[in-house]
Amino acid sequence: MVDPAIILAGVLNGLLAGGIYVLVAVGLTLIYGVLHIINFAHGSLLMLAMYAVFFLWRLLGVDPYLALPIVIGGAFVFGFVLYRLLIGRFSHGKDENILLITLGVSIVADNAALLFFGGDTETIAVPYAGEIIQFGAAFLPLPKVVSFVAALVLCAVLGLFMARSDTGKAIRAVAKERQGARLVGIDVEKIFAISYGIGIGCLGAAACLLMPTFYVTPQSGYAFVLVAFTIVVLGGMGSFLGAAVGGFLIGVTESLGGLFLGEQLGQIGISLIFILILLFKPTGLFGSKA
């Protein structure tokens, strides 16, 4: 029998990691919900954003948390331009085709990272990395707590933006009924590009929040892409609530899986959840239709 305190610590750590996963998954589900495309490049673009955070710190000494606005903005612009130049042109038609296009993007991104940044594992040693705060019986690393809170705040900001702003309303209109949105004069192509940009912007934020406690290699993208898809499929493709709940569930699953099954085998939970959901409940927890 494992000590309940260890399990509690595992759950808390999982929830903390889950906060950042939510951010990653919200971006993916937004892109799916609005554009109806499966963005296989999601992990690779997160990896690029993580390198951006890393180099801002290494070359200019910018603290990852202070880099948030720069990297979010940069990621948004990158996503917007990527959509306009590449993805948007091919995003209508057979869904495997756009999947292959985004696979192409991820192949290019992963290998460009390997070519220019090398294969080494890069980390950021922030001065507050070792600080711990006590929560009940559990000791939690300060950066993880900060990242968790920041991720939730950012999700809330995004939620407010979607609910209140004109652009947010237009995005929701396009997601729901793109023909109708076009008829009432919404520039649908522009909304697509903005949505893709916001989705990638979420990755920029996630990258800033991940780097103080995590590492990046050119393979990081692949490590994250299945996690992100599992969260989104678990929650229901296109559902924001689903992405949030799924993010926390997967964070905890990963943490407890590591605890009970060990570092290696623990990761199997994510792939198994992904497979089981697709096989038995493809609408996920909160999705309306497959």
Place this chain on the structure above:
Amino acid sequence: MLEVRELSKSFGGLKAVDKASLDVRQGEIVALIGPNGAGKTTLFAAIAGFHRPDTGRVALDGRDITGLPPHKICAAGMVRTFQITQPFAKISVRDNIMVGAYLASPDRGLARKLAEAVAAQVGMEDQLDQMGADLTVAGRKRLELARALATGPRLLLLDEVMAGLNPSEIVDIVAVIKGIAKAGVTVLLIEHVMQAVTSLAERVYVLNQGRMIAEGTPAGIANNPEVVEAYLGHGAAKVLRA
């Protein structure tokens, strides 16, 4: 030959087909008509195994085929075409028809011969090497017919093979269908083009809002007040008679 009894099918809360019954006898050409949204295509799909009926029974030659998958129903001798044509775009007309012809035998030579014979039967013998995607609307309609025919059916369900055709193309395809029937294939067709219905069908069923409201000869149906109202709106029959 075909016996449909009290078949119902709903989607969500919407009853698309409501206790519809119909019979098709060996050697007949029977038409199923009705206003847009009456549930004709849903009824077809349920008969051919594409939707499982909620309740009711479908029997072919006395054998219960309710809820069988489409490929088994096809093997039993009943095949449907699609209103929205579904050509295999990237292969030739010959290869398209061969897919149907392979049902009888895995022999390539036989399938090829059968496909070419069927193509001649529907007047596509000059288009065998065209790609599915390159066909005109009329060509696609004929291809639908040819592929279905190549499976060697005893009963053919045709879903609006004339929609989108011009009058001279309609005359052509009516002749083709008559030829098919003469060759011994029983036909049940959904049709909007009344001229074709009258010249082809011996009996007509009328479906409205999921319910079978009338059955009879084409002439009899045209004078049925309930049918007229179904098409033209409530009270229309009275106006027309006045």
Place this chain on the structure above:
Amino acid sequence: MTPLVRGLLVFGFAAAVIYPFLVPNYLVNIAMLMFFTAFIGQSWNISGGFAGQTSFGHAVFFGVGAYTSTILQVTHGWNAWLAWPASMAMGGAVGCMIAMLSFRAGLKGSYFALITLAFAEVFRILANSVGFTRGGLGMLIKADQRPENFQFKDSIWIYYLAFALCIVSLLIAWQLTRSRFGARLVAIRENEDAARALGIDVFTEKVKVLTLSGAMCAAGGTFYAQKYLYIDPSIAFGIDKSVEMLLVTMVGGAGTIFGPLIGSVALTFINEATRWVASAVPALKNVQPLSLIVYGIMLMLIVARLPDGLMSLFAAKVLGRKQRHA
């Protein structure tokens, strides 16, 4: 078959046969890898190209094949040649299982692609964790270079074996273009509903094709293990292999007989060209990613502009055949 095509085939065959006598050893090796990649690409093509079931996780079959024959040899003392059909049977069984589960659940398109990726990942993690695969250490096959052990001292023999595999895979694909099974696969790819209406048992045909594809790909896994005498979970089940099979087929021409071979030839040339560029530019320390970048760009261009791959250029120019892009 036109005389020109027949001539090209005969010439290509003859050239491939005498090739190892004309070039230095490292070029024999490169060509061997080229034929091998064409072979595993063809296994992808049969389900992904002809039947249209895009997979992102074909490495699962490759890895199952490599591990099955290696475990049978190393742990149970089997002869490698005898282990080969066993590994194909395992690859076929895994293909059958994945197909039954996925297609019963009605998965199509991107969802099928993603679930195959997840299956490969499950197998990778398992191979990393369980005892009988020796975990992350990987497995070594004891070197004993005798033909009866499926190990060759002279690389010419492994070259001929890869060439023979490639020929077999071409024959299988050719057979698909002229058989009922193949016609049904293409019908399923082009339009599943129409295929069902015409009497095709779509589920069964899809299970059959993934079983066949899995068995072929597993044969490639064993070949790879015998050539390098070492496998580990990432080599066997990693996404790189899955992507490689998909890439050569898509670039060469999915659903065509020669697509995977042409894609593999193109990949080989790009590899060598980037190696040459890299030797001229010392800043480029790593060649492999550069050629993959080129290949990733080609994939995007081909999906967007040339859906039938390089094969369609070839067909239009050399064979004078009209190709349609739907």
